[in-house]
Amino acid sequence: MAVQRKSNMHIIDGNQSAAIAAKMSRVQVVAAYPITPQTPLTEQLSQFVEQGELKAEYVAVESEHSAMAVCTSASIVGARAFTGTSSHGLAYMHEMLHWAAGARLPIVLACVNRAIGAPWNVLNDQQDSISQRDTGWIQIYCRNNQEIMDTLIQAYRIAEQVYVPVMVCYDGYILSHTEMPVDVPDQADVDRYLPPYKPHTTLDPANPKNYNLVTLANPRIGVDGKLYHGYMELRYLLQEALQNSRETILQAGREFNEIFGRDYARMFWEDRSEDAEITIVAMGSLAMEAIVAADMLREEGLKVGVLGLRVFRPFPKSDVVQALRKSRLIVVFDKNISYGSEGATCSEIKSALYGTYINASIRNFIVGLGGRDVKARELAEATKKAIASLKETVINPDYPEWICQI
Amino acid sequence: MGTRDCNHICDESSPGIGEAGRTGEWRTSLPVVDDTKCTASRLNKPTCFLCWLYCPEAVMTKAIPPTIDMEYCKGCGICAQVCPVQAITMLPEEKNIG
Ligand code: SF4
Ligand code: SF4
Numbered sequence: 001m002a003v004q005r006k007s008n009m010h011i012i013d014g015n016q017s018a019a020i021a022a023k024m025s026r027v028q029v030v031a032a033y034p035i036t037p038q039t040p041l042t043e044q045l046s047q048f049v050e051q052g053e054l055k056a057e058y059v060a061v062e063s064e065h066s067a068m069a070v071c072t073s074a075s076i077v078g079a080r081a082f083t084g085t086s087s088h089g090l091a092y093m094h095e096m097l098h099w100a101a102g103a104r105l106p107i108v109l110a111c112v113n114r115a116i117g118a119p120w121n122v123l124n125d126q127q128d129s130i131s132q133r134d135t136g137w138i139q140i141y142c143r144n145n146q147e148i149m150d151t152l153i154q155a156y157r158i159a160e161q162v163y164v165p166v167m168v169c170y171d172g173y174i175l176s177h178t179e180m181p182v183d184v185p186d187q188a189d190v191d192r193y194l195p196p197y198k199p200h201t202t203l204d205p206a207n208p209k210n211y212n213l214v215t216l217a218n219p220r221i222g223v224d225g226k227l228y229h230g231y232m233e234l235r236y237l238l239q240e241a242l243q244n245s246r247e248t249i250l251q252a253g254r255e256f257n258e259i260f261g262r263d264y265a266r267m268f269w270e271d272r273s274e275d276a277e278i279t280i281v282a283m284g285s286l287a288m289e290a291i292v293a294a295d296m297l298r299e300e301g302l303k304v305g306v307l308g309l310r311v312f313r314p315f316p317k318s319d320v321v322q323a324l325r326k327s328r329l330i331v332v333f334d335k336n337i338s339y340g341s342e343g344a345t346c347s348e349i350k351s352a353l354y355g356t357y358i359n360a361s362i363r364n365f366i367v368g369l370g371g372r373d374v375k376a377r378e379l380a381e382a383t384k385k386a387i388a389s390l391k392e393t394v395i396n397p398d399y400p401e402w403i404c405q406i
Numbered sequence: 407m408g409t410r411d412c413n414h415i416c417d418e419s420s421p422g423i424g425e426a427g428r429t430g431e432w433r434t435s436l437p438v439v440d441d442t443k444c445t446a447s448r449l450n451k452p453t454c455f456l457c458w459l460y461c462p463e464a465v466m467t468k469a470i471p472p473t474i475d476m477e478y479c480k481g482c483g484i485c486a487q488v489c490p491v492q493a494i495t496m497l498p499e500e501k502n503i504g
Contacts, residue, residue: 104416163415200415212417219409223422229409237415 007183014175017145017182018084018110018168019044021152023054024190025108027082031059031070035089036122037172038112042084064089068096068107075105076211078199080156084110086172087128091116094132097165101136101238103212104200106159106166108152109137113284113335114172115370123371124172126284130336130344132167136238138245139312141284142170143269145182150262153190157252160197162245164238169312171285171335173371185260193259242314249311267316269308270323272298276305279327280383283309283345286333286368292376297383304383309345317352324353327360331386333379334400335368342400350396361390364400378403423477433481434503435496439472443493447471457485457494 012020018041022030030049032042048054057074061067064085071081085093090111100107111129115121129139138158142148148170155166170176201211219230229237246267253264271291273279278297282290287308297304307323324330334343341347346364353360363386368374382403441447445454447470458466465475466485474485486494 102416201418208421210417210419210421213419215417219412220428222419224420227409227412228419229412229414229417233409233412234415234417241415 008186009181010184011179012145012182012184013040013177013179014142014145014148014170015039015041015112015177016044017148018112018152018170019048020184021149022082022108022110023048024185024187025082025153025156025194026080026191027054027056027108028079029057029059029071029074029081030083031061031067031074031081032083032085033061033064033067033089035064035086037114037124037176038084038086038089038110040176041110041112045082064093065096068093068100068109071107071109072096072100072103072105075100075107076103076199076201077203078197078201080160080197081105081107082109083107084112086112087114087116087122090128090132094135097132097135097137099212100165102234104163104238104241106156106163106197108155108159109165109167110148110152111167111169112172112176113169121370122172124174124335125369125371126169126171126335127337127369129167129169130338133313133344136164136242137313138162138164138166138242138249140166140168141310141312142168142175143285143288143308143310145175145178145180146262148175149182149184150256150260150264153185153194154249154252154256154264156194156197157255158245158248161248161252162241163200164241164245169284174285183260183262189259193256245314246311246316267311267319268323269306269310271306271308273305273307273323273326275303276327277303278329278331278383278387279305279307279324280379281307281309281330281332281345281349282379283312284335286335286374289374289376290333290379293379293383296376296380302383302387312345312348315348315352320349320352321356321358324349324358324360327358329386329390330360330362331383332362332364333367333374333382334364335366335374337366337369337400342398346400361386361394362396363389364397366400366402366404369404372404374403428477430475430477430479431502433476433479433499435481435483436499437474437479437481437483437485437494438497439474440493440495441471443491444471444489445491445493454490456488456490460484460488 049058257263332346
């Protein structure tokens with residue numbers, strides 16, 4: 001049910017959208033280190049704090065590792081914490097990303113997707129966040145600046161309900177530095193949507209606690225004589241939390257729609273999937289480009305649909321199976337590569353379809369690394385190439401094709 | 407026995423002895439001090455205490471008679487080795503030997 005509310009359109013870039021969303025989420029601690037293309041996000045947030053528009057502690061740290069360490073400490077004592085980073089910064093944060101997830105802290109991180117060196121490259125691809133796939137964070141990808149705003153606000157709702165940190169990913173430059181219309185919500189509505197953070201951990205000198213100290217392999221008896229989880233039980237609970245987070249994600253999206261009139265009750269975006277025999281799969285802003293490619297191919301009479309991946313972790317296996325049930329051919333475009341294998345989202349799609357009745361051919365293309373422009377025309381051509389390849393072989397190739405000049 | 411009753415989603419405990427793990431449970435040998443042989447005990451004087459000095463776990467007390475914190479003693483047997491009068495005997499720690 002969409003509600004009537006007057007829109008409050010601003011023409012802003014992705015970083016501004018993320019900064020405003022963090023401010024409206026009333027984050028209490030921001031710890032970040034500037035890195036291209038995330039820099040304007042941190043600048044904007046420090047300005048909000050400086051001008052008194054955001055009542056938060058802005059911790060200017062000396063590295064991304066420290067940024068996440070500060071967020072972890074802040075979150076564990078009950079503060080809503082936020083950070084943003086890109087590329088090498090996210091890689092440098094890697095150890096603490098594990099820590100935040102392992103300690104079950106509902107931190108939200110904006111990852112402004114950028115390529116990783118060597119060689120140096122400040123432009124967009126998704127290798128950075130994909131490299132952090134197995135840290136136990138929920139990962140949600142945005143297609144445009146409105147989604148950045150909305151997803152970031154929802155991220156706190158989700159994170160604080162399931163106690164799993166959320167990474168909100170958006171493409172560097174393509175979104176971070178491109179201005180587009182964004183409907184900025186009312187603060188009162190955001191407050192209504194987002195209740196204050198209730199930590200599962202407490203810092204109370206009268207009742208001191210140890211958190212996440214050396215945990216032996218097996219469960220152990222505590223000083224109170226009760227049996228406590230061992231390391232493996234805690235890891236199981238993290239996996240269980242991600243497995244069960246789908247409902248919370250959908251609920252957060254549904255309730256967002258009730259208040260703001262934009263529906264996010266979905267794990268991915270579908271475009272013309274009802275009758276699609278050929279489905280293009282892409283994640284982030286590339287999913288928008290794919291819609292234009294699908295338009296071109298539809299004009300040629302091909303029944304093409306688009307599946308725009310939104311939630312990458314937890315990966316919505318059964319939903320994907322449902323959405324791809326009519327597809328004969330699935331063309332997956334990845335802005336990342338698992339070297340020696342294939343694009344990460346392609347692997348996910350294949351694994352979701354294994355053992356189901358869907359026996360579609362799958363073709364994977366690696367595109368847009370290090371900011372290489374991806375045109376809708378190129379996606380359409382690659383899709384036609386994939387269709388043609390079906391005549392040659394129905395077997396899915398071991399390795400992806402690259403859209404580059406080799 | 408499962409840990410479903412434990413309602414913590416991250417590792418949490420109250421500070422206290424043994425909270426980092428009662429490592430004494432690793433012990434397969436148990437040191438037993440014979441006070442009738444121990445020089446410090448026999449002379450009732452703060453002397454010798456080589457066992458206290460050499461114990462790598464710092465669980466031997468510099469007391470008369472010397473006592474051992476069994477929460478942490480690993481049963482390594484160093485105390486028995488260094489005791490000049492063989493006052494310490496290593497016995498099998500039956501409860502930890504399968
Ligand atoms: S057996 Fe080892 S740990 Fe135990 S009291 Fe002797 S020296 Fe210390
Ligand atoms: S080393 Fe032997 S004699 Fe010396 S204090 Fe220890 S138990 Fe007694």
